[in-house]
Amino acid sequence: MDECIIAACDGASKGNPGPAAWAWVVADAQGRPERWEAGPLGTATNNIAELTALAELLESTDPAVPAEVRMDSQYAMNAVTKWLPGWKRNGWKTSGGKPVANQELVTRIDALLSGRSVTFRYVPAHQVGGDALNAVADQAASEAAVTQRAAGTAHGAVELPVPAPARSAKVGTGSGAAKSARSATGTGTIRAKFAGRCHCGTSYAAKDTIAKNPNGWGHPECRTAPA
Secondary structure, rough: OOOOEEEEEEOOOOEOOOOEEEEEEEEEOOOOOEEEEEEEEEEOHHHHHHHHHHHHHHHOOOOOOEEEEEEHHHEEEEHHHHHHHHHHHOOOEEEOOOEOOOOOHHHHHHHHHHHOEEEEEEEOEEEEEOOOOOOEHHHHHEEEEEHHOOOEHOOOOOOOOOOOEOOOOOOOOOOOHHHHHHHOOOOEEEEEOOOOOOOOOOOOOOOOEEEEEEEEEEEHHHOOOOO
């Protein structure tokens, strides 16, 4: 069997912005968490924490070995896989002419991805029966955000962070139950009646799926992205 690194990374911000941290976890050949690391970021946004987690993971793994990276941040994944080429063509400006948010981190990740094989896999967070590696990374980042201390196997940790119990949606028959189920499963989206532009700077077309965020309507994955 060809060798492949299986890993997950996550970021946390208690307040967004607020006390923040990043974390990653790498599995052994059987898929069991083998080593992990987490680091504090002081006060930062969730998106900065997510991007930093990916950069730290890439810097801590062998670039010669193909990797599968599991993440629950669609913003971070889209930033480095979908939006990055356009940002580079536009001189690190969004389609609206604004500077790309978190450019230094995105540039760092772009350089780390150069010449290596990395497959990104989106895994929903806090799901019953969800991805075990992501759950460990999520917990490690959350704990480091609170303590603002580095942790992990390289720092002498002999045990893995224990993830908090996953939440499951309660299914009922009333409209309130339906609304709760939509919220718990990450829906609450609509089809755009007209074309528009998300605050990330990328346009969306009429009939595309969009969601409400603090800055207006835009891509569902940008609901936590800063303007």
